[in-house]
Amino acid sequence: MKQSILLLFCLLTVVFLQAQDKVTVTGQVRDGVTNEPLVGVSIMAGSPLKAVGITNASGQFSASVLPNSPLVFRYIGYSDYRITLKDKRELVIRLAVTENKLNETVIIGYQKKTREVTTGSAVIVGGKEIQDVPVSNVEQLLQGRVAGLNIQNNTGAPGARGMIQIRGLSNITVTGSGNDAFLSPTSPLYVIDGVPIDADANFEYGYQSAGPGVSPMSLIPPEDIESLEILKDAQATALYGSRGAYGVILLTTRRGSSPIPLVRYTGNFFVNTPPGLRKTIGGAAERRLRLQQIYGSGNINDIYNITTTHFLADSLNPYYNNSTNWQDVFYQATYNQTHNINISGGDPKFNYKVDLGYYHENGVIRNTGFDRYSVNTNMLYQPNPKFRVFTTLSTQVGKRNKGDGNGLTQSGVAANAAASSLLPGPSFYQSTAGVLSSLDTKNDNKTANVRASLDVSYQLLKGLSLGSSVSYEYASNTEDRFIPAAAHGDFSQVYAYDDRKYTLYNRNTVSYFTTIKDKHNFFLSAFNEIYSKGFQAQVIQQEKTPNDQYQGPLGYDGYASLGGGLLDNYSKQHIASFAGTFSYNYKQKYVMDLSYRMDGTSSSGFEDPYSKNPAIGVRWNFNKENALSEKKWLTYGSLRGSWGQNIVPSGDIFAIYGTFDPRGTYNANQRLGINYSLLPNTTLQPTSTTQYNVGFEAGFFDSRLEVIFDAYYKTVKNLLRTKNLSNITGFDQITTNETSLIDYGYELTLTFRPLPRTSKVQWTVSVNAALNKDILTHLPNGARQLIEYDYSNSQNTLFRVGRNSLTNYLLKTQGVYATDADVPVDPATGQRYRTADGTYFKAGDPIFQDVDHNYILDNNDYVPAGNSQPLVTGGLQSYVNYKSWSLNLNTSYTLIRKILNNAFAERMQFLGDPYNPKAVADVGSVDYWTKDHTNAKYPNPFDYTRYSSIRPYRYDQTLIEEDGSYWKINTITIAYLLNRKFTNRYGVNSVRTYFTCNNLVTFSPYSGPNPENVSALGRDQSGGYPVPRTYNFGVNIEF
Amino acid sequence: MKRLILILLLFISCRKWAPDDLDYLSSRAVYNQTVFAPVMGRTTLYSQIFNTDNSSTPIQFKILNVRLKKTGEASTDLDQTVEALVWKQAYTGYETSLEEINAKRVIETHPIWEIRPTSGDFVCWSNTGLRAQPDSGYLFDVEATNSGGKNVYKDLNLMPFREQPYAPYEYDPITGRQKATYPNTNDSSIFVLQYNHPGISGITNDDNNLDLKSDSVRVLFNKTGNGHSVTFKFMDKDSLPIDPAMFNLTPWDSLMHGFDITRTATGVTYQVAYPIPLMRFKTRFTNGDGSQAYVKFSFTRVGFGNIRQTGSMDLSFNIYQEGDWEIIFYFRNNPRFRDE
Secondary structure, three states, rough: HHHHHHHHHHHHHHHHHHHOOEEEEEEEEOOOOOOEEEEOEEEEOOOOOEEEEEOOOOOEEEEEOOOOOOOEEEEEOOOOOOEEOOOOOOEEEEEEEEOOOHEEEEEEEEEEHHHHHHHOOOOEEHHHHOOOOOOOOOHHHOOOOOOOOHHHHHHHHOOOOOEEOOOOOOOOOEEHHHHEEOOOOOOOOOEEEEEEEOOOOOOOOOHHOOOOOOHHHHHOOOOEEEEEEOOOHHHHHHHOOOHHHHHHHEEEEEOOOOOOOEEEEEEEEEEEEEEOOOOOOOOHHHHHOOOOHHHHOOHHHHHHHHOOOOHHHHOOOOOOOOOOOOOHEEEEEEEEEEEEEEEEOOOOOEEEEEEEEEEEOOOOOOOEOOOOOOOEEEEEEEEEOEEEEEEEEEEEEEEEEEOOOOOEEEEEHHHOEEEEEOOOOOOEEEEEEEEHHHHHEEEEEEEEEEEEEEEEEEEEEEEEEEEEEEEEEEEEEEEEEEEEEHHHOOOEEEEEEEEEEEEEEEEEEEEEEEOOOEEEEEEEEEEEEEEEEEEEEEEEEEEEOOOOOOOOOOOOOOOOOOEEEEEOOOEHHHHHHHEEEEEEEEOEEEEEEEEEEEEEEOOOOOOOOOEEEEEEEEOOHHHHHHHOOOOOOOEEEEEEEEEEEEEEOOHHHHHHOOOEEEEEEEEEEEEEEEEOEEEEOOOOOOOOEEEEEEEEEEOOOOOOOOEEEEEEEEEEEEEEEEEEOOOHHHOEEEEEEEEEEEEEEEEEEEEEEEOOOOOOOEEEEEEEEEEEEEEEOOHHHHHOEEEEEOOOOOOOEEEEOOOOOOEEEEEOOOEOOOOHHHEEEOOOOEEEOEEEEOOOOOHHHHHHOOOOOEEEEEEHEEEEEEEOOOOOOEEEEEEEEEOOOEEEEEEEOOOOOOEEEEHHHHHHHHHOOOOOOOOOOHHHHHHHHHOOOOOOEEEEOOHHHHHHOOOOOOEEHHHHHOOOOOEEEEEEEEEEOOHEEEEEEEEOOEEEEEEEEEEEEEEEOOOOOOOOOOOOOEEOOOOEOOOOOEEEEEEEEEE | OHHHHHHHHHHHHHHHHOOOOOOOOOOOOOOOOOOEEOOOOOOOOOOOOEEOOOOOOOEEEEEEEEEEOOOOOHHHHHHHOEEEEOOOOOOOOOOOHHHHHHHHEEEEEEEEEEEEOOOOEEOOOOOOOOOOOOOEEEEEEEEEEEEEEEEEEEEEEEEOOOOOOOOOEEEEEOOEEEEEEEEOHHHHHHHHEEEEEEEEEOEEEEEOOOOOHHHHHHEEEEEOOOOEEEEEEOOOOOOOOOOOOEEEEEEEOOOOOOEEEEOOOOOOEEEEEEOOOOOOOOOOOOOOOOOOOEEEEEEEEEOOOOOEEEEOOOOOOEEEOOOOOEEEEEOOEEEEOOOO
16 A cells, blocks of 8 residues: 555656656665665755655665756755756765754654754754663763753662753752752653653652662663753743753654664673772771770770770681671672664654663672663554654563662661671671671562553644644552561561552644745644643561561561551642643744743642743844855854743642541541641642743854853742741641742853864764852741751751852861860860860861851851852763774763762771771871871871760761862763675674773762762762673674 | 853843842840859850851851940940950960960950950950949940841840959858858847868867867968969967978879979968969869869878878869968867877
C-alpha cells in the first residue's frame, strides 16, 4: 500500500514535470561523516523551491528537473546542500550535520519550532553526545554541557542521582541535621516524549527516603535518547507551567526512520574502580602513636588505663595485632556490562521503534549495585498529513542493592571503614555487627515502571488542528531487606517496604496557524491539561525470626513486630490547567509570543486554587535587516527577551485542611480529634517563579564562531516554610508561603570551529560558563534573619535577607595559638580567652574569633561564613573527527563554592580519644601544631584531655571550610569506525568501537578526595558514596 | 557597546531589586540583668548579661542619659575616669618576682562605669567616687546598634556598695556597722557582734583540753600603711604575740604568692601584688575555684597517749585595697603547742 502510494506520487511528479521538458537526475545521499545512506531527504528545485523527490531506503533518489536548475537537498538536522546541475546526471551527495544552532528544531510548549522563531532560552544536547559512557543515570552526562544547568554528581551510588539545578537555587528547605542535612531537590520537570515525569520521585524525604530509591531518570537507557532539550527561562517553560518553575528538560527518544528495519546493538564493558580513599595509619605505627599520645598527657590515670584497654596493651595477642585495611574490606573494583538492542524502521507515514536494554553495575562498595531491564517502544502512524497517531509504551525494572545504606549514603560502611587497623578483619566469628550488616544484609529492591501514552492529532481545516494526548504511568517500588541475626544484635530483622504511585495525564489542544501575504505568521492555540497523581506506601518490620535461613513468611506477634503499616506520606493530588498561546512573526524577523495559563492544584489553599501565569517573549532577528543581511561575516544574529511566571505545587493537603487523628473509642464510639500540631492554611499558594530573560545569539564567519549569551533575573516566591506559632493559637505550627529569594546571573556559550568545513579534520570546541547569584529576599514574619541551628554537629545555616540564601554559620578560625602568651587576656579580670565551660585556650588550640570581644567563646561568636552554593559553573567540550577516528572530550567545572570537610574533621576527632578503636588518619600530611612547629595551619589533635572542651577539630568552624572549586575531566572517548566495505561483507552495516574513560581526573585545591562528592549543602560526609572512575570498552553494531 | 550597556544596566538593577544585606538586631534582645550593685574599690565585670536573641554580632553598645535615680537629674559621675591596672598577659601563679607580675599589668585610664562596646558587658573599675548604697544610685540607658537597627534599653540601675577592702568582711555593706546576730528578735539591744573565724582542725584548747572551736579564733584585718605587704600575726588570749614558728609545719615559702618574706617572732611579712588573689584563677595559693587566697597554718605535737597530732588553721580571704595589711589571728583560747 505504502509503496504504491509512493510510486503514484513519483509517477505523478514525473508526469507533471516531464511536461516541461525536464531531465532525470539520479544519485545517492549519504551522511558526510558516517557515510550512512540518508533516508527521506527532500530534493527541491526551482524558484520558489518545490519538492521534486525524496530518497528511498538506501538513500537513492531519482528526480526530474529543469536542466541548469539549482538543486537543494534538505534534511532535518543537516545543512542544506545546494548544487547547480550542469551535465552531471549521477550525483553522490554527502550532507553535513547542521552545525548552526539557529537551525535546530526546538520544542517549546509541546510545539516544534525552529530556533529562529523561539523567544525563550533553550539548549539542545544531541543523544549522540552522551551515548558512549555507560552510567546508570543519564542526567550526570549533561554535566558541564549546558550553561546554567548545574549538575553535581555527588553520589556514586549506582542508580541514584546527583543534584541538578537550572539557574541556581530555588528552595531553601533543609531537612535532617548534621551530615544528613538535606537540601530539598528542585529538579527540573522532565518531559519524555511529551509525557511529564517527576524526577524527584523517591527522593522527597532526603536521606531518610524509604524504598529502593531508584530515580526515574535511572530507568532510561541512554542509548534510546535521540536528544535532550533544556528549557531555562519562563517563556520557554511557560506552557509546562504547572510544574515548570524549576526549568524543563525535554527528552526525545529515538524514532524509526528507515524503511528497512535497522537493528542496532550497543554493548559496553566497563570497570569501575574506587577512587583514592582516605589515608590511614595502620598496625604498629597506630599503636605507637596512641601510646605516645597517652604518655604525653602526663596523667597517671590515663597511663593506667592503657592496661585496661586491651587493644592498646595486648599487642602480642593476635586478635589485636593486625593491620587491617578496613576500607579495602568495603571497596572493590567491579566489572560491569550493558547491552542494548534498538530495532527501528518505517517511513514518515508509519514508523516504529523497540529498544531493549540491560544494564548491570556493581557498586564500588560491596553489596551494592544496580540492574536495569527496559523495553521502550514507540510507534507513529500518519496515514495522511491530516491525521497523526503517536504511541509509546515503556516498561522498566530497576533492581537496586543498597547494602545497609539508604541509597545515597553508606554511613554503616563509613563507620566501619573507619575502624582501628589493630582490630582483626571481618569474619563471621568476630560478629562485628557493622561489617556483617554492610556485607551480609540481603536486599531485594525493585522499582517497576510502566508508562503508556497516546497522542492523536487531526487537522480539521488548513491550519486548524485538534490534538489530544493521554498518558498513564504506574510505578511500584518494593524493598525487601533481611539482616541476619549476627549483624543485628543477635536478632534477625525483616523489613519490607512497598509503595505504588500513579500519574494520569491528559492534554487536549486546539491550534490554528495562518500566514497572511507570506509575511505575517500567526499561531493561536489553547489547551487544557489534567493531572491526577496518587501515592501510598506501607512497611512491615519484624524481628526475631527463628534462624537466618527462615526469612518469611512471618506471622504476627506484638512483641516482634516493630511497627510499619501505612506510612504517613500518602498523597493524592490533582492539577487542572487551562492555557492559551499566541505567536506572531513578521517574515520571521520580528517574533512575539504570548501565553497565559491558569493552574489549579489540589495542593493550593482552597480559597484561591488557581494561579495565573502569563508569559511574553519577543525576538528580533537583526541579521534579516537589510543593512546586515548582505554581510558575509554575520551568519545570524538575534536579540530576545522574555518575562513570565511558572509554578510548582508544593503544599500538601494536610497543610491546607489540617489533620484529624483517631483517638480510640469512647462509649464504643470512634473518636476523632483535631491534630494541633499544624494549623491549616487555607490560602496556601504553589511556589512560583517569575523570570526576566534577555538573550543574544549570533553566528559569525559561516557559523565558525557562535555566541549565545543570556542574562536573567528570577524571583522564587511563595516558598513553603513551617513556622512556630504562639501557643495562644492552640496550634504549634503553620506552613506559610512567606519565604522568597531571587537568582540572577549570566550564561555564556561559545562554540568554535577553528578548521574550515572542507578540512579533513573536523574540530568543534564549545565552552560555557554560568554565573549565578542568589539572594534571599523574604522570610516568615518579615524576619530579617533566621538561623537554623544544627543540633547534631552545630553546622548551622544562616538565612539572612539580602545575602546568599544558604550561608554557613560557623566559628571563624584564624589560625592556631603558637604559644600560651598569644591567647588574649580579659583586661578587667585577667582571665584568658576561654570556652563557655571555662577551659582556657592555650598553645596549639585554634584561634576562634571572639566576635563580641567578651573573652568567652559562645553562640555570639558565630559568623556568616561561606556560601555552600557554587557561584560559577560550566564546562568545555571538544570533538575532533578525522576520517574514521574521533576523539571526544567533556570537562566541567564549578568555581567559588565552600565545602565543609566533615570527613577530615571526623577523622581528626578520632585522635581526640586514643582509647577508642577508630582509624587513625594519616596526620603526616597535615600541617598541625607541635611544640617544635608552632606556626601551623591546624591545631594540635593529640591534646585529648582537654579535647571535649576545646574541640579543636569541631565541625562548626571555618578551619574545615574549604574552597570547593574544581575542574573535572568528565569523559574522554576515542572511537573508531570500522571500514564499511569490510563490515558490509559480513552483512553488517557499520561497526563502531570506542574506549571511554569516565570521571577521569579532578583538579581542585580541595584537600579531601573529591570536591564534588559532597552534599547539596556542601558537606563532605564520610558516609558519602564515592564516585568511581570508569574505564569502558564499547561497541556499536548496526545491521 | 549596546550589549555592554545592557549587561551593565541589568547587573546594577538586579542588585538594586534585592534588599540590602543588613545585620539583624532582634527587638527581643534584652539585658538579663538590669540592676547592678558592684562593690566599689574592686574591678567587677558583668559578663554574658546581654541575650542577643540571635542578632548579628558584633553589636555596638553605648551608655546614654546617666541620671540620679532619686531626683532624675543628669549626672556626670559615671564619666569620671580612674587609673586602673589592666591585664596584658595571663597570670599563671608561677611568677617569681613582683616585677614579673607587674610587667603583666599596665595602668590605663578607664571610665568608672564602662560598657564594652561590642559585647554589652559592664565593667565597674576599681574606684571610690560613686554614690553608694543606701543611695538609690544611678539610672542610665543603653543603646545597642548594628546595621539592622537600634534598640534602647531604658532605666538600667547602677547602685554600688561602698568599698569593702577585704573579704570576708564583717561590716554591713550598706550601713558600715559591724554585723551582729540578735538572739532575741524582739530586743535589738541584745546582740552578739560577728567576727571572722578561720577553719580550725585538730587543735587542742589549752584551757580545757577540748578541741578548739573555730569561733574561739577571730581574724582581724588591719591596715597599717600604704605599702603592698601582708603580715600574718598570731595573738593569744592575752593579746600577746605568738611566734609564727610555733606553726612548725607551715610551708612559709609557698603560703602566699609573695616575695621578700620577713619572719620575726611576732609575724611573717610578704611583699605582695594587690589585689589578693590577683585574679580568679586557681593556683597553689588559692582555694579550689581560685576566687580567694587560701592560707593554712599547721603544727604538729605529741598528743595525749603519745599520738602525734597535727593542728591546722586555714583561711580563705581577699584583700582588694592595696596597703600594708596585717591579718591577725586572735586566739581567745590559747592553742596547745606543747607535747603532752
